[in-house]
């Protein structure tokens with residue numbers, strides 16, 4: 001049984017798939033005009049854990065994520081960077097570059113992108129236009145001089161706007177009017193389609209009356225279309241950071257449930273809290289804004305960051321500090337030190353150890369099924385790794401722990417503690433034989449040869465080798 005906190009209804013609910021044969025989930029993805037900041041990455045790490053847990057509980061899970069490759073920022077930066085290219089080509093050049101970086105960084109922090117269907121906004125223009133035409137036909141949208149807008153008031157006559165945030169639209173008017181540069185009837189209305197401004201990239205759009213309105217989609221409509229088009233509607237779970245609840249997710253819901261469309265968009269909305277830096281909100285002006293390369297340049301592994309994120313529950317703010325990142329690194333290194341034991345020459349089969357590991361691994365999985373309790377899961381993982389020592393290691397139990405922990409948490413302990421080459425193994429085995437035969441001269445000679453190859457042997461009760469990579 002799996003429990004999740006559903007923002008729709010604001011409570012912990014038992015999660016039951018809409019269709020028993022496949023779970024369908026959607027995550028709001030990146031706008032590819034720069035590196036993702038570590039707060040964005042933390043959101044994708046939680047989504048990755050959610051998908052892993054769903055897969056473990058229910059089997060097949062289809063996970064779709066959008067790539068926003070056309071919006072104000074991508075257009076601004078692409079025109080500045082490639083002024084000599086045609087606008088759409090410039091846009092493609094810039095976003096293609098940052099999309100590749102995004103994929104690399106997702107992989108680096110342990111997110112399994114092979115399990116995600118990534119969809120670009122610019123590959124979905126035809127579907128986006130189809131939905132806009134339908135909204136226009138049903139009079140929930142209207143054409144203004146600079147684009148096409150969604151009419152929140154018309155929508156609200158039939159359905160509730162603000163299902164997640166219970167927002168009072170009128171209290172937000174002031175702020176939104178100040179930021180308003182568009183020609184719309186009502187301040188809370190939002191753009192579905194933005195008419196091309198001179199020099200901007202654009203796609204042709206022919207309206208029902210034959211009018212041509214070249215331009216590009218608004219941000220909210222992208223997600224409505226890419227989710228429903230790839231997953232069907234309603235689908236099971238929609239994820240994102242809490243900052244996306246209003247207006248982004250409210251607008252997605254409105255667009256997808258307007259007119260004669262289904263009343264339900266996504267069954268569960270799962271939102272993660274912000275990442276704070278030293279207790280404060282991350283912002284460029286406060287100089288506490290970090291990307292993955294900032295962490296790597298200070299000598300940390302992207303997986304250290306993953307562990308730091310998992311140490312917090314997704315519904316509490318993760319606090320990032322260099323000190324907490326160091327602590328996460330130490331924790332991960334400890335697991336690696338234990339994991340190295342699986343390559344030792346000795347094995348101590350132990351029924352008891354196998355049983356203990358099985359139990360802890362089950363507790364770890366249950367913690368995740370309980371509203372993704374990652375801090376709890378890591379505590380069980382610690383307990384399990386602590387059961388092994390050079391003198392007491394059942395190799396099968398250790399393999400099971402490494403495999404399950406890596407599969408459910410994506411921490412790559414197995415992958416990051418590789419075996420030594422066969423020739424080193426051979427030397428270790430020869431030396432062990434020499435010692436057993438009390439041939440100390442040969443034993444010492446082999447020890448020196450291993451030392452040259454950065455392998456140290458500690459002759460305890462059970463001789464154990466370790467590798468130093470300096």
Ligand SMILES: [Zn+2]
Nearest residue numbers: 028029223248
């Ligand atoms: Zn979205």
